[in-house]
Amino acid sequence: MIRELVSIAFQLQEFGIDVRLCALYESSGITEGSDSALEAKVSEQEVGMYQNEVVESQGIRIRRRPPTGPPLHYVGPFEFRLQNEGNTPRNILEEIVWHKDKEVAQMKERKPLYSLKKALDNVPPAKDFIGALRSAHQRTGLPGLIAEVKKASPSRGILREDFNPVEIAQAYEKGGAACLSVLTDDKYFKGSYENLQAIMEAGVKCPLLLKEFIVEAWQIYYGRSKGADAVLLIASVLPDLDIKYMIKICKILGMATLVEVHDEREMDRVLAIEGVELIGINNRNLETFEVDLGITKKLLEGERGELIRQKDILVVGESGLFTPEDIAFVQEAGVKAVLVGESLIKQSDPGKAISTLFGRDVSE
Numbered sequence: 135m136i137r138e139l140v141s142i143a144f145q146l147q148e149f150g151i152d153v154r155l156c157a158l159y160e161s162s163g164i165t166e167g168s169d170s171a172l173e174a175k176v177s178e179q180e181v182g183m184y185q186n187e188v189v190e191s192q193g194i195r196i197r198r199r200p201p202t203g204p205p206l207h208y209v210g211p212f213e214f215r216l217q218n219e220g221n222t223p224r225n226i227l228e229e230i231v232w233h234k235d236k237e238v239a240q241m242k243e244r245k246p247l248y249s250l251k252k253a254l255d256n257v258p259p260a261k262d263f264i265g266a267l268r269s270a271h272q273r274t275g276l277p278g279l280i281a282e283v284k285k286a287s288p289s290r291g292i293l294r295e296d297f298n299p300v301e302i303a304q305a306y307e308k309g310g311a312a313c314l315s316v317l318t319d320d321k322y323f324k325g326s327y328e329n330l331q332a333i334m335e336a337g338v339k340c341p342l343l344l345k346e347f348i349v350e351a352w353q354i355y356y357g358r359s360k361g362a363d364a365v366l367l368i369a370s371v372l373p374d375l376d377i378k379y380m381i382k383i384c385k386i387l388g389m390a391t392l393v394e395v396h397d398e399r400e401m402d403r404v405l406a407i408e409g410v411e412l413i414g415i416n417n418r419n420l421e422t423f424e425v426d427l428g429i430t431k432k433l434l435e436g437e438r439g440e441l442i443r444q445k446d447i448l449v450v451g452e453s454g455l456f457t458p459e460d461i462a463f464v465q466e467a468g469v470k471a472v473l474v475g476e477s478l479i480k481q482s483d484p485g486k487a488i489s490t491l492f493g494r495d496v497s498e
């Protein structure tokens with residue numbers, strides 16, 4: 135990660151963005167500016183220990199893909215790979231993240247960061263994602279809506295057969311959505327970066343969230359080049375340091391970050407990270423698919439809720455929202471925005487479905 139940070143800084147410099155490396159290290163909390171401490175960390179990482187230690191100490195259960203797949207075994211003329219605990223994903227989220235690691239490595243090879251420069255220069259500037267949510271909340275008195283353009287999911291299968299992303303996006307916008315979330319993962323969600331780009335190019339005004347499993351900063355640049363105005367960072371996948379420096383990169387690109395949590399520990403980690411302005415509470419456990427709206431309530435109670443108000447962080451209630459009562463429940467818990475997919479995308483008119491979900495018309 136640290137080596138990548140350095141190389142990204144150099145690449146940014148190539149882009150004409152002046153990044154002071156020491157400032158990046160210092161503000162990312164790696165070291166107090168001491169080169170020897172940094173070198174020590176880099177060499178620890180080189181033997182592959184540092185990252186795992188950090189990840190474990192932060193309670194992150196999602197492991198990163200072992201660099202070499204299962205070991206090769208030979209029996210006579212046959213060759214096969216032995217599966218074991220260390221090289222078999224333990225749950226769907228881990229499987230997705232391992233797949234993503236491989237996919238991004240290939241995509242990066244085809245389009246290295248420097249080759250994205252032109253596309254980044256040509257894309258319109260990022261829109262104000264958080265501002266759009268806040269003003270929708272002020273205008274309607276209801277949580278601002280991030281409506282999700284999602285064809286399928288591993289937990290629900292195909293959600294909509296006749297899937298035209300641009301038409302759906304336009305219907306959402308007409309129905310009063312403040313922002314849109316566009317799935318770009320192909321294998322598990324049947325999404326694509328082409329969908330994101332097509333929605334941007336169709337002139338949709340709602341700011342767009344890159345709904346990806348971000349494992350590397352390259353994906354953020356690529357998403358921006360396809361029209362993303364904000365990006366999802368999942369706390370159960372990314373260590374604090376990655377979150378910190380990805381937030382910085384997003385700021386440089388003018389994008390917002392939605393940092394997603396699911397339990398108290400993740401919430402506390404994220405609340406301690408400077409620069410976090412938007413937190414999503416996912417009511418769905420991405421390891422088991424279990425959905426419980428009580429998660430949103432639990433994570434906003436007591437001191438945590440107090441701290442969130444003090445820091446003026448906007449909270450998004452995510453997943454499993456189907457009725458006006460569900461919306462009222464998470465709003466009562468303290469959210470000012472919601473992220474909704476299934477209950478809208480399954481309706482024949484996803485735009486009209488917004489009025490049904492909120493119990494009234496929220497379009498202007």
Ligand SMILES: O=P(O)(O)OC[C@@H](O)[C@@H](O)c1c[nH]c2ccccc12
Nearest residue numbers: 416452453454455473474475476477
């Ligand atoms: O379709 P739902 O239950 O309304 O959920 C939407 C959104 O919250 C969900 O798609 C989501 C939230 N966080 C994620 C992370 C990855 C993939 C998907 C998600």
